[in-house]
Ligand SMILES: [Zn+2]
Ligand SMILES: [Zn+2]
């Protein structure tokens with residue numbers, strides 16, 4: 132087997148056995164860019180070898196997405212294939228696991244009408260919500276892995292030829308995904324164990340808030356009542372133990388949507404559905420964004436904030452040390468799966484109910500009462516760096532150092 | 541635009557404007573092999589230009605199909621993505637048009653366990669039935685076009701390199717689809733007009749049976765009560781006028797399932813879901829196959845006949861002159877879309893309700909009472925050639941010559 136095919140197979144093994152924790156007899160639905168077919172096939176093979184009876188791959192073809200914005204009538208963009216999302220929800224309701232292959236052209240929609248793009252995204256988010264809820268509540272085991280899509284590689288390494296860029300991006304994915312070890316499945320089990328210890332420490336501490344301080348940032352993020360820290364492996368409701376992101380370096384919890392104060396500046400560019408948002412600066416009062424600007428992509432940011440009421444508050448706060456392999460690589464991936472794992476971050480929009488004690492059993496109203504935010508969107512952006520300090524604030528108001536210069540103390 | 545891209549665009553125009561008769565504002569669902577993405581994109585573009593708000597492409601990846609037969613547990617093959625087919629049915633119920641791009645590896649499943657393949661096909665047919673009924677009853681406008689899949693091209697032209705074979709198959713598709721004219725859309729309108737005149741003649745005649753005679757064949761095919769001949773363009777229930785197959789050369793109707801007598805030999809190989817059936821010989825009594833053999837693929841034929849009761853009778857009889865461009869090309873396409881249009885043919889299995897007067901309003905029982913056959917399958921195989929004569933038998937029992945030496949008299 133050639134080297135690349137062998138490496139794909141290693142990633143496929145980690146995806147099936149660590150990412151999904153696929154159970155014998157369990158069906159699998161894969162969503163993937165059409166360019167990632169070589170990896171989708173390797174994963175399907177590993178899933179079948181692990182006893183899956185049926186792997187269905189839904190390929191996404193970005194070329195068609197672009198043609199729509201170029202040629203469809205203006206009235207088109209409120210339509211979305213709800214029938215397909217309802218079908219996926221039915222598959223997950225009946226027990227299928229879910230794997231997504233990330234990797235797309237970050238610049239695909241540059242030059243298209245931002246209003247059309249926003250309408251299309253909103254229509255999709257609404258129709259996709261039943262699927263998203265099954266995923267975020269861990270009704271099923273799921274994971275996301277990445278493939279070096281050529282257009283993505285060109286954005287990350289613009290100075291290289293496409294072939295060289297793909298090769299270099301693949302090496303970066305390979306290292307960032309902790310696959311450069313003799314037994315990647317064992318490596319991941321150890322890494323998940325480390326994340327689990329960090330999670331246990333923070334859950335024991337029960338901080339009422341986190342305080343981020345550094346250049347351009349002085350942000351107090353209140354934590355939701357009965358918040359729970361999470362990170363690494365998760366036991367889904369079907370009993371399977373999955374690792375939802377390959378790679379993952381973060382521990383995260385739910386902010387209190389009404390208790391966020393101060394200002395914050397992004398430390399890395401954010402690639403969001405085809406646009407690049409750079410140097411985001413935001414000020415919060417009583418949990419709501421009251422001022423927002425960006426050096427580039429400001430119009431997209433403004434539209435994002437107008438999605439719904441919850442889009443102006445936070446659904447996630449996450450801590451990642453600057454020594455993570457992704458941060459150390461120095462590569463800006465232009466992709467949240469990687470870039471969020473390079474730095475501590477916050478997310479505008481929806482909170483994970485798993486970040487509230489017993490949250491998956493609570494009504495939307497009960498979750499909101501504890502401070503968990505609700506929105507159609509969930510957009511992570513990076514606020515950590517080697518210049519950022521983080522303190523935990525105890526219930527009695529004392530500061531305890533958590534991170535100094537981007538590292539756990 | 542390079543020549544191939546221009547030709548794809550011409551086919552895409554015929555597909556959207558003749559094949560589908562796509563209406564402004566109508567959604568479209570495309571099913572296509574992943575290899576046919578270049579054509580799927582051209583069709584999506586033409587659909588958007590014609591005012592479609594949303595084109596969803598469901599790519600089929602045969603490599604995954606094969607991996608399943610190679611690696612999945614034996615218990616797997618009764619599973620099928622019913623959730624996806626239910627989703628497609630919902631799309632068509634709510635008005636979406638449907639386009640399928642044909643072209644696959646005819647030998648894909650050679651060497652796989654025929655019992656597993658048959659079980660998988662049967663499970664798929666059962667779950668797909670709601671979709672198939674919306675298609676066969678013309679609830680929506682639909683069409684099928686073809687793309688020169690490399691593995692398909694290698695089977696058709698085994699003596700050529702893959703690149704040359706693809707080029708040659710594309711030329712053959714191009715000519716067979718009547719695209720080698722200055723204005724293919726106008727060419728197709730004229731061709732549909734010719735088929736329509738032939739259909740009107742046969743519907744006026746109201747023959748009680750057709751009699752096929754030639755080497756290895758002496759077959760009397762009774763026609764269903766209140767049968768209707770069809771061919772070329774069709775008005776779907778949503779009002780759109782579509783041409784369900786590009787190319788199409790046939791006029792066809794429903795046999796009477798209990799009134800088929802005699803023997804018949806296939807005149808071309810039949811490629812059926814990965815197997816090749818050659819020199820099929822079948823004898824009918826009272827409408828049922830009572831003897832069946834084949835020089836190759838006999839085991840597959842036997843399994844097909846055991847699918848259900850209706851698999852042993854006929855759902856279609858079709859007349860195609862030997863002068864059709866496909867027959868004249870001399871190419872064996874190993875694909876029903878083309879090969880059935882090279883010769884008169886019959887189909888084991890399901891009848892089209894459009895071939896019975898008012899059939900789409902009739903219950904399954906009422907259709908059966910008129911002689912229309914019912915089955916999970918519909919498999920066309922070729923019985924016409926330049927050596928076959930066809931007579932129409934009037935209600936009073938007189939023979940009238942319809943075809944001599946494969947040509948209309
Ligand atoms: Zn995060
Ligand atoms: Zn997040």
Ligand SMILES: [Zn+2]
Pocket residue numbers: 790792856858880885920
């Ligand atoms: Zn036919």
Ligand SMILES: [Zn+2]
Pocket residue numbers: 856887918919920
């Ligand atoms: Zn047929």
